[in-house]
Amino acid sequence: MLILGIESSCDETGVALYDSELGLLSHALHTQIAMHAEYGGVVPELASRDHIRRILPLTRRTLEEAQRQLADIDAIAYTEGPGLAGALLVGTGIAHALGVALSIPVLGIHHLEGHLLSPLLSADPPDFPFVALLVSGGHTQLMEVQAVGRYRTLGDTLDDAAGEAFDKTAQLLGLDYPGGAALSVLAETGNPLRFRLPRPMLHSGDLNFSFSGLKTAVLNLTQKYPAISDRADIAAAFQLAMTDVLSAKSVAALKSADCKRLVVAGGVGANRQLRAALARSVREIDAQVYFPELAFCTDNGAMIAYAGAMRLRYGGNAPGPFTVRPRWDLETMDSPRSRG
Numbered sequence: 001m002l003i004l005g006i007e008s009s010c011d012e013t014g015v016a017l018y019d020s021e022l023g024l025l026s027h028a029l030h031t032q033i034a035m036h037a038e039y040g041g042v043v044p045e046l047a048s049r050d051h052i053r054r055i056l057p058l059t060r061r062t063l064e065e066a067q068r069q070l071a072d073i074d075a076i077a078y079t080e081g082p083g084l085a086g087a088l089l090v091g092t093g094i095a096h097a098l099g100v101a102l103s104i105p106v107l108g109i110h111h112l113e114g115h116l117l118s119p120l121l122s123a124d125p126p127d128f129p130f131v132a133l134l135v136s137g138g139h140t141q142l143m144e145v146q147a148v149g150r151y152r153t154l155g156d157t158l159d160d161a162a163g164e165a166f167d168k169t170a171q172l173l174g175l176d177y178p179g180g181a182a183l184s185v186l187a188e189t190g191n192p193l194r195f196r197l198p199r200p201m202l203h204s205g206d207l208n209f210s211f212s213g214l215k216t217a218v219l220n221l222t223q224k225y226p227a228i229s230d231r232a233d234i235a236a237a238f239q240l241a242m243t244d245v246l247s248a249k250s251v252a253a254l255k256s257a258d259c260k261r262l263v264v265a266g267g268v269g270a271n272r273q274l275r276a277a278l279a280r281s282v283r284e285i286d287a288q289v290y291f292p293e294l295a296f297c298t299d300n301g302a303m304i305a306y307a308g309a310m311r312l313r314y315g316g317n318a319p320g321p322f323t324v325r326p327r328w329d330l331e332t333m334d335s336p337r338s339r340g
């Protein structure tokens, strides 16, 4: 079976071809970061318009690279939600139009299911069950992944996503959007112990997060210490606070799920200090941490094609109507195994 995957939920257009026998054949991505940078964040209307421009050329490129024709495709998987309504509609529209033209099934995929299954695309995939720490510009989730279609939310953010917290803090420090990576470079030159920032919800007794208070604490600090020479120390203090909270909650999640495998996904997973802290704290409880290739951790079409292939294999998610779900709770989905 050859599955075309289409991702357009936010600011990345991703297209991929996954063959259920041969694996991932090709994938292509266009990121809109440069376009949104001017506005300091994602502008939904611009995102939708850019998806329209990119999606067909990316589909053509993906087919060419895989040396396949449109007529070879057996099914189309697209991100149905959650995400920006207009952006989702672009992928949904193309998927359904192609589905009708080619007379093949079209499957709406939950974006988070794509993320949760994406580690299985990597060269060294983890076995089930595993706990996933999903930390990107839009998500901060701790999920238990027992099998395809069996997901349990262990923790979530009550306000900002982890990447959003990095980006907003970076903005306070005068760095360009999205400033997470630049902040971490700046932090390497600073002293993380000069300022002590709060570790929000570290002892909340649950696995949830909250980052907006930390952002306010940074704001206060930048007002008190406005000199450019203080910025590296502030960045380092912020990064340490984030790292402490994310690694402590990840370890607590592994313990609560009685699981020995942690998978880290999302752009913030690229953070070197976070990686080092997670590796250290997971080792202490005799568990293992996986950092799949970043190309599959951030938004991409391959994870959607793969989730589509799994849904077809296990018989779940019957081809659906033309719809998008900007808000969609992953736990309300059917397990494909229970149907198939």
Ligand code: KG4
Binding pocket: 010, 011, 135, 136, 137, 138, 139, 162, 163, 164, 166, 167, 178, 179, 180, 181, 184, 266, 267, 268, 269, 270, 271, 272, 297, 298, 299
């Ligand atoms: O998963 P991702 O590429 O995409 C979306 O959220 O759409 O994540 C992007 C987020 C941004 O907030 C970015 O600033 C953050 O990941 N990020 C980082 C690093 N690299 C990217 N945050 C901290 N440290 C990094 N090295």
Ligand code: ZN
Binding pocket: 111, 115, 136, 138, 139, 298, 299
């Ligand atoms: Zn995502």
